[in-house]
Amino acid sequence: KPAAAFQVFDTCSGKSPRIADLSTNAVGNVNQWTWILDGLVISNDKQPLLTNLSKGLHQLKLVVKSVYDCGSDTAINFFKINPPPAVNIIASDGCLNEPISFTGLQLDNTATITQWNWSFGDGDTSHQQNPVHTYSKAANMNVILTASENGCTSADIVKIIKVAFADVTAMNDTIALAGIPFKIGNSFISNSAGAPSFLWWPAIGLDNPDIMMPTASLQNDITYVVTASIVEGCTDKDTVNIKVFKGSAIYVPTGFTPNGDGLNDKLRPLYVGIKRLDYFKVYNRWGHLVFSTNNLKDAWDGRLNGTIQPAGTFVWMLKAENVIGKIYEIKGTTTIVR
Secondary structure: OOEOOEEEOOEEOOOOOOEEEOOEOOOOOEEEEEEEEOOEEEEOOOOOOOOOOOOEEEEEEEEEEEOOOOEOOOEEEEEEEEOOOOEEEEOOOEEOOOEEEOEEEEOOOOOOOOEEEEEOOOOOEEOOOOOEEEOOOOOEEEEEEEEEEOOEEOOOEEEEEEEEOEEEEEOOOEEEEOOOOEEOOEEEEEOOOOOOEEEEEOOOOEOOOOOOOOEEOOOOOEEEEEEEEOOOOOEEEEEEEEEEEOOOEEEOOOEEOOOOOOOOOOEOOEEEOEEEEEEEEEEOOOOOEEEEEOOOOOOEOOEEOOEEOOOEEEEEEEEEEEOOOOEEEEEEEEEEOO
16 A cells, blocks of 8 residues: 655745655555645645645645555644734834934734845835934835745835925025115925924014014124924024125126036126116127116126127126115126136
């Protein structure tokens, strides 16, 4: 009579256990197999496929017959379907370029997790249970966590983390008239879902230090620091220096660098106490007009009809009127530096 024998190996939930048939017969081949799982006949194949098995311990039996219809004794083995670890992510939204803490939380008490696998959504990974990660890009990040124990891996746990930022830029340093109210402007960008808050310090001379663009009335030079905050806890700061001029004046820079780096790219006169501009004109070395405006806010970008002008000295002429009717007619030179 044949001898039934087999091996069966533990596996993870959702997977079929591996089975190796080791049955033998001294006379004639084995040609019939009867597999019995937990008391029920489930297959007559030599290599059965066991699916949809519940977690826990299972009993598997095998009886074989030879070509001569001789039956074996029953071979019995046990195997276990191990549950995958159950985990979750604990993390809060954070700020650009600031550390964000992540916690891998085990929800079950049946597994001893041996491997944690984090993907932070920006290409970086970690195998720590509780890593700390800093993002260099502000966006919504899909953070994925899996955990493994005895070869069993949890389902992907996904959490969207918002990486927020706040960017405030105060107005350029300026000159103000003593006792004349003016707005202190700034620009602000963020990906926050909530409204930002602002704080100007010191509050000297301001009508309200807690708004984006307060009105200032000054008697002395001062430096203000503006701090912008968003609901995600991110902050940013910038400063503006204000020089108080007790009278009217016009300042035209003696040079500028129109190279597109965002610094000193345009020739813009600074008007203090000026209410009207009749003209501001710029001529090249041959006396050709390259720029003209009567708008106090306009500036020359160093181009003529879209063509970049060469480095060198240019002559400017200006006529304007201040707030009390004084007429300015002045001229001078400026230099394009490249």
